């Protein structure tokens with residue numbers, strides 16, 4: 001089933017008299033369960049595309065359909081609800097709240113979703129266990145390594161029950177071993193939880209683990225290749 005459908009997406013940024021064509025006429029589909037990497041040189045449009053799919057930015061023209069909803073037609077309050085219930089985000093900077101424990105950080109989005117405390121706690125523990133942090137869930141982010149903090153961010157994204165997880169350079173601040181370990185965890189979760197992942201990366205070792213590679217250049221899709229069947233583990 002198609003989860004994301006991009007139709008003729010273009011994005012132009014204007015800086016004074018200068019126009020930057022960040023994305024030009026991008027059309028592509030992402031199916032449910034895919035584990036796909038968005039790759040391409042710096043400035044090729046990866047972040048812009050992820051932001052548009054995630055409703056954090058709007059295209060200059062074109063449409064984004066996610067799970068049957070025309071994201072580009074939503075107003076601000078519909079968009080924030082949509083993001084809260086349908087999407088999980090993992091950013092380059094882990095974006096954890098420093099005064100909260102790992103467990104409380106994972107619970108936070110579920111608080112906003114209005115989930116009951118017992119359910120929140122149970123889900124947060126479950127996902128922290130799955131990412132291998134069961135023993136350190138009471139620690140604050142400052143007492144965790146970078147790799148562990150990013151695993152908290154992955155647990156947080158998944159615990160909210162999203163249809164799609166968008167990850168912008170999730171391994172950019174990690175060394176190679178931590179980067180591959182994080183990707184292995186994301187990959188495992190994408191199969192076990194049947195969650196769709198779309199992540200951007202520069203890292204060749206991270207790219208190797210993708211089941212589909214969408215390569216951008218100058219704001220256009222230069223190559224789009226399925227490496228493995230997303231349903232085969």
Ligand SMILES: Nc1ncnc2c1ncn2[C@@H]1O[C@H](COP(=O)(O)OP(=O)(O)OP(=O)(O)O)[C@@H](O)[C@H]1O
Nearest residue numbers: 013014015020022041042043044045046047048049
């Ligand atoms: N807010 C903005 N205002 C003006 N230009 C922008 C803005 N955001 C992005 N751009 C431009 O759009 C183009 C695409 O940028 P984008 O950040 O999407 O690329 P990227 O592939 O994610 O790069 P990187 O790998 O370095 O993060 C670049 O030319 C960038 O300078």
